Each structure stands twice: as C-alpha cells, then as structure tokens.
Amino acid sequence: MIELTNVFKTYSSGIESLYDINLHIGKEEFVFLVGSSGAGKTTLLKLVYREERPTSGKVVVDRVNVAELDASQIPFLRRNIGVVFQDFKLLAKRTVFENVAFALRVTGAPRSTIRRKAMQALELVGMLRRVNSFPHELSGGEKQRVCIARAIVNNPPILLADEPTGNLDPATSWDILQLLDKINKRNTTVVVATHNKSIVDEMKKRVVVLENGRLVRDQQLGMYHV
C-alpha cells in the first residue's frame, strides 16, 4: 500500500530530516511511527500525501510513485488518504458538520450523499450531538474526533494520524486510539505517528522507530523501547 525506497529528505534549510528510509506498509496494517520530537515523523507522513517531495528516492502509494506525481493529480491522491493533523487544521468559521462535509464537497458529491456520509462519519466518532458547534467551542479530544471524521468521510484506503494524542489527557488519548483501531478493522491502512509510550506499549502493534531521520527499528507487536 505504501512503500518508501531509499528516501532522503533535506529541507532547503539544509536540515537532513530523513536519511535513506526503506519501509513497506501493507494493506490494512496498523503501524506506529515513533521517535522523539524532530525525528522526522511528520516529514515522512507529508511525503505520503505529497505535502512535501523527497529529495531523492521513491514514495509509492497504491502503485503510484507520488514523488513524481503531477501537481494536477495531487488532489485525487489526497482524497484517497485521510490525514489527521497534529494541529487539527479545522476550518475555524465553519461548523463541525461543514468541516466534515467539506472533504466530500471537493469531490463534487451530490448534496444528499454529502449529508448522509458526513452524518455517518460523525456518528462513528461520537460527535453527532455537536454537528452545529464551531471548532473553538470544542475540547481538544472533540476536535480530534471531528478531524478523524473528516479524514475518513471519503472512505479512504489509508489513514495517517500525526500525534493524534499530542495534546490530550491519557483517558481521551486511549479513546482516540480505540477509534483508530476500529477504523483499521474496517479495512483501512492506519499509520500513527506518536511519541506516546504508554499507548504504543498497550496496543501491541507494529512499531517503526525513527531517530534523527534514520529508521533504526521495525518490529511487529513492538514496544516503544526495546
């Protein structure tokens, strides 16, 4: 589903964020991408949904090398990859419903479909009661749920989550992870970037460890530390 081959990423500032990454993530896998802050987790995810391009190497998503993808094709790539952003990236002046519906609107879906699918996604994340609220009226955990609803509303085969528990208390973090696990069980490949040790250890999933831009460990049923 996702395959990185000899991927290097050096930002224009000269910082080597990723160094010779080789990684294969299969269909419907659940993978934790762990590493301390600045290790290159966000950069790796950005390469997958083409917010950034690798300096060299191949990033193949669903048989397409997105590193070489034409700019006009990027929107269609992104409709197949749900992304849960660390800072949520919700549209501030739109309601919860509108935020989720927006990911469907861009596909040109008819109004009735938009309404039905958005409500389904909001139901799945348990936010049906807050459809008319604005982002600033929500708690961190609630924003995260809306963000997840928006990410999955198109039924993408891939879901990327960047530090989804970054600003949440342990109980809420746990709820969010349960939700991501549920989505994974509905045939979605899920990649979660995190430095939340207790959650990684508890979930017993595949763990890929980054350190200073290098992939140093890749382990099934892994723990945060060896």
Add this chain to the structure above:
Amino acid sequence: MFSSLEFFIVEAFRSIRRGGLMTSVAVVTIAVSLTIFGTFLLLVLNLGNIVSVVSSRMDLTAYTQKDLSLDEAAAIQLKLSRLPGVEKVEFTSKTEAWNKFKGDFGGKFALDEVIRENPLPHTFAVQVRTPDQLTQVARTISNLADIDEVRYSGQLIKQMQTLVGAVRLGGLSLVILLSLATLLIVVNTIRLTVLARETDLYIMKLVGATNSFVKWPFIIEGVIIGLLGGGVACLVLKVSYESTVLRLTQALPFLPLVGDTFLLTAIYAVTVIGGMALGIMGGYISVSRALKNEV
C-alpha cells in the same frame, strides 16, 4: 462541477459579507472608474456627432470671373454638380446678389449713385457629401478656368477634427490607465479577502480540493463585485446623461446631442460588462497568486 455551483455561489456571498468594508471599497472603485470611462465615451461620441453634423452643414462658396454671362454660368453649374463629392450646387446671379446687397443697405445709402456698375460676381454655394472631401473639392473648383476664387471655413473643420481626435486619444489612454489602476485595486482588495482565508485555502487543498474548486468562489465573488460596481456606474451615467441632455437642449436647442437609444444602451451595457470583466480578472488573479504559494 455543476453540483458544486450552488456551493460556490453561497461561498462567494459569504466571502462578500465577511469582506465588509473592503468589498465596498472594491465596488466603489469599480463604479468610479467606470463612470469616468463612460463619461469619456459619451463625450467623445457627442463631440464626434457635433463635428459631423456641423461640418455637413458647411459649404464652400465659389466666385466666378466678373464678366461671365448667365449661359456660361449655367454651364459651370452643371460642371460643378457633376464633380465627385458634390452634393448640391446653388446659383446666385450677380444681379440677384447686387439687389440683395442693395436691399440690405438700401435704406442708408443710395449705392447706385456711388457705384454705377454691379461689382459683384456670380456665386455658387457648393455642398459636399462628407466634410473630409471639402478641401479636395475646393481645390478642384478653384482650378476651373472661369472661377475666380473659392472660400470655405476649412480651417475651423480641421480644428474641430483635431480636437475630436485629441479627445479620443486622450480618453483612450486615460481609460486604459484607469482600467489598469482599477484592476490593481480590485486585485488587491480581493487579495485581502483571499489572504484572510489563506489558512482555509491551505486546508482545503490538504483535504483534496482542486485549484479550480478553490478558485470558483473567488471568481464568482469578482463577478458580483464587478456587477455591483458596473451597475452603479451605469445608473449614475444614465441619470446624469439624461439630465444633462435635457438641460443642454433647453439652453442650446441646435446642439446635435446623441439621443440614439441603441447606441446609449450599448454604452451602458459596456459599462456593466466592463465591471464584470474587472471583477472576474481581479478575483482570478488574486486567488491564483495565493495558490502559487501552496503545494
């Protein structure tokens, strides 16, 4: 695309409402420059009209040699009326002219006492078809053997035509400059509403919006702003032109002002369409510039 049209329109109105003061600035800017544009158009149109009407009323006067007989004069009249560009030739015999002259002064002097013999030549009043043929016709006539002299007010016509040309040229350059300035202001105004939503644009693109999907609401916003501005300009022009024509025709009834409704409608339509074009370009340019910075 069409399933999204309703959404784009709603988005455009939303943006206009949020734009508030800036939207009004853009509308007023477009209205002001299009009003100036329209004023120039009307001015040039009317000046052209006045010149062509006035010069078509102008004719030249040809004086024959003094000792020409009436028969010879009749032959010349025939010749003149057959010249290319000549519309009409009117003959006044030297006797008629002399009697008229005497009649005009008759009360005051006994002219016959002073001047025994009629000193006047026969005259022809020649009307040309179009004013620009005047000079050519005058030259041809003055070269005829029996013609002594040709007089016409070609100088005046030339001056008027130069004036119209200058107004036309000046108006055109002013209109071009004005359009560019307006476009600049409109681009920057819409750009402010774009900038205020740059984060939104970035998020929209991240969740899979195409560039054109993001652009449409701004283009429609441009159309609405442009239509408003153009509509205001059109209204101002129509009302002020009609009242000006009314007042001028009362004061100067002989002035040939343009009252052709088709022509005027065309000018008003150009104003509205021009506003729309400015708005569309403004919206398109500003959102495209913002999108260039995005991935």
